Amino acid sequence: xxxxxxxxxxxxxxxxxxxxxxxxxxxxxxxxxxxxxxxxxxxxxxxxxxxxxxxxxxxxxxxxxxxxxxxxxxxxxxx
Numbered sequence: 001x002x003x004x005x006x007x008x009x010x011x012x013x014x015x016x017x018x019x020x021x022x023x024x025x026x027x028x029x030x031x032x033x034x035x036x037x038x039x040x041x042x043x044x045x046x047x048x049x050x051x052x053x054x055x056x057x058x059x060x061x062x063x064x065x066x067x068x069x070x071x072x073x074x075x076x077x078x079x
Contacts, residue, residue: 040078047071 021029050068055061 036078040075043071043075043078047075
C-alpha cells in the first residue's frame with residue numbers, strides 16, 4: 001500500500017506526454033520563467049511611460065516613437 005502511494009505521488013508530477021524533470025530542472029525552468037516575466041513587466045512599464053508622455057517638439061516625438069517601436073519589438077521577442 002505504501003509503495004502504491006509513493007508511485008502515485010511520483011507519477012503525479014508528470015502529465016501525459018511530458019518528459020519527467022528533475023527538481024533542479026524544474027527550479028531552473030521556474031527561474032527562467034520568472035526572469036522573463038520580470039523583463040516583460042519592465043518593458044511594459046517603459047512602454048506605458050512613453051505612451052503617457054506628451055510633447056510638441058517634433059524631434060522628441062520622433063525619439064519617443066522610435067523608443068516605443070524598439071520596446072514593442074523586445075516585448076514580441078519575449079513571447
